[in-house]
Amino acid sequence: MNVRFDVLLVGWLMLLVGTFLCVPLGVALFIGDSAVPYLVAIGVAAGAGFVLVRSFATEDRRIRPADGFLVVGGTWLVVSVLGAIPYVTAGVLGLEDAFFESVSGFTTTGSTVIADVTMVPRALLLWRAMTQWLGGMGIILFTIAILPLLGIGGMQLFKAEVPGPVADKVQPRLASTARSLWAIYVGLTALEWLALKLAGLGGFEALCHAFTTLATGGFSTRNTSIGEIGLPAVEWIITLFMLLAGINFVLHFKIITGRWREVWRDAELRYFLGVAALATVVVTVVLHRPGQALLETLRVASFGVVSILTTTGYVSVDFELWPQLALLVLLILMVLGGMSGSTGGGIKSLRALLSFRSLRVMMQRLIHPHAVRPVKFGGVVVNEAVLSGIWAFLTAYALLALFGAAVVAACGYDLLTSLSSALTAIGNVGPGLGDVGAYDNFAHFPAAVKLVLAFLMLFGRLEIFTLLALFMPSFWRR
């Protein structure tokens, strides 16, 4: 492990966060709010980053897989802490609440501990949305895109941060890959901002929501989320962009470069859209009442389904009033999540799809013991190592979620609240059910629960193994 260089990289990333904090600072100055909260945060980020960069300067820039885990895991922890500072210095939240809110932001979860967002200064609201936007496509990926210092070793970092079992390059060079992905991300964000503005939303709110939609984050500038805006057009636009954000960005790249056919044949995309369509139909049927306009039921159902499936976590109605079957559908969607290579969370469509397929193959092996039957995806045989990685991931995911639920339950909460808050945290969704439902927030949890949930969010965003590796004793003994 090249610890010197790893710390240097983390230092650089702290400087980067300091740079990003200049945006809310500028906004605060522009609208005449207090600039002090952001100046303090910038001071801490720049100061600490500067010290690290100066004292850990090194010529040895080799990065091995272990370094990838250390840099990515370390960066996300440090960045979350830095991102929490403005909440504290602005006097909005206490220490653990600020950390929870910041982690919930960067991991694009969208669970909030702020009871009344209308009391939060606008510059801070923008920072809150920005944390999600930066975390969505990945802050490391951003670094790879703009800073050449990572060189060849960047692939280890890329693999450790990109969601999904396999990391795909869309360009021969990693830096151009990162730039292409970020360009698509920025482009889609701008498009949604424009659409929302045209639909009647104010420029500031449109920007905040565009940031948190594309990141599948879910922070809103309204207390009861999107429903409060009350514009059907806005809901349709957001549904569309949530769906786009839940699709693998490599596919977006292929669409832009005219490789439509490959996109249409993509089995994961078909599966993802199939799940979304099926769930929408089920929820629509369950929700529909005679005398109601079908289009309205469809809007409400598709918004809820897409919001939870892509792990965005926006809310257009209080879905806790829905029939139990619809709630169960939402709970399942919460686990399934978006496509690999998207900004969505959950276990990812590809893992769900491949585990189904390998289950089917296993059943066939029972009937035909001599059968040679590989698991295939897109006509290509899936490596056994990838498959066992997926099973290990699913096991770890379930165990972590159960652990989280146990902690919440130990603090006296009911089963539904415990289970759904753990699932929503590790899946980076946002709202849960029960005491953390559509119109509730997470402020009432004790500090221990908030800390555990915050770590579940980080585990979920970094796909468990990246962070879990740091907790293995053998990792540090090498």
Added chain:
Amino acid sequence: MRAIVVGGGLVGSTLAGKLAADGHDVVVVERNRLLLTDLSDRLDVKTLAGNGATVPVLLEAGIEECELLFATTDSDEANMVVALVGSALFHVPRVVARLRDSGHQESFRALAAEGGGQRLAINPEQAAVERILSLLPVPGAVDVVPFLDGRLLVAGFNIPAKSDFDGLLLSHLRLLFPATPMLVVAIRRKGRWIVPHGEDEIRADDLVYFALDPEHVDGVLALLGRSRPAGRNVMIAGATRIGVELAETLEGRGVPVTLVDERRAACEEAAARLDRTLVIHGLPTDRDLLEEEGIAAVYGFVACTEDHEVNVVSALLANRLGAGQTFAVLDNPAFVDLVGELGIDAIISPRLLSVSLALQFVRRGRVRAVAALLDDVVEVMEIEAAALSRLASGRLAEIGLPKGVLVAAVQHENRIAVPGGGDRIYPGDRVLLITTSGDAGRLDGFLGG
């Protein structure tokens, strides 16, 4: 006509023999001198030792006045070079290359086309797959060739001793079985071929070729004392080129396929390429395994491993275990007759098939499709009657068809019929003619005149 055959293996030597019998002056070029001495002893051909892919050797073989060039070595690359030198450098009018790889075939077509003339790439495995695919719908047939866009089959059956056909006069066929219109187009009896007339009769142990509508296959089967197997499954032994390609085509048609091979790596490769086929790792001669995978209920069993003796054994085993019909890939011509008597329904020889294809290419004049049946003695031609053709000049009995030529079917305005002496052919009709290669010259004269 001067013909050069490069490669003196089974394909090259068989082809050379048939070409010589057809009256061509044949030169065989082969590197292996041992093969050559044997060849010049058996056949009336000139032999030349050397690398046929080189210009000096080809010049010595007389490529400058050569009109037919065949590249039949075992190496695709060598055949490619021979064929390209022949087409591009010497502008040989007709060139045939045996190419297994479809990628090579594509480059061959693209490159050889530049020299002008007729070019043909033959893929023995592909030919074998097509043969098996045409045999599968006609259980019990040893040979099936589709004509008139598949609306008419010419199918050969061995006549069993106690069948309705034994001792039957051909002229009675239509009267006795009006529900099953069929025409006997050729009979092979004790190694001799007959293009039959109404007075000929069918005997047990004959190999009889019928022209029939695909819908009436089951009727003919019933008369032969056979029935269509119940299952739909096809089991293939051997994940070879033939096996995998066959499985791919069948699964594309929705047929459930089981593919067995003893080589783990071949199984994995096949499983990667195939989607719905059940790939089984095991010996195709393992009785328990075959039974476990439901051999008793399969519609067809195809043995196509690299080891042709294994193919015979596993096909016999499958036949014993109750497979609906069995096929074995086998190249050794000496075995063909022997095996047919043991209960394997049909033998598929990729090499002999490529010889047939090459011969058809040579013999083809203005005809639309030619298939040489089994020994390449009987030929079936599909032609279109031209406006001023003698075919369309009057009633069939009056137009003076040469001896040994039979009109098997006429497609007139989308209707297919077996014509009698009183019927006539109209310009634009598609006509199926049967003849032996000995009489083919007379037929050509008739059609040309």
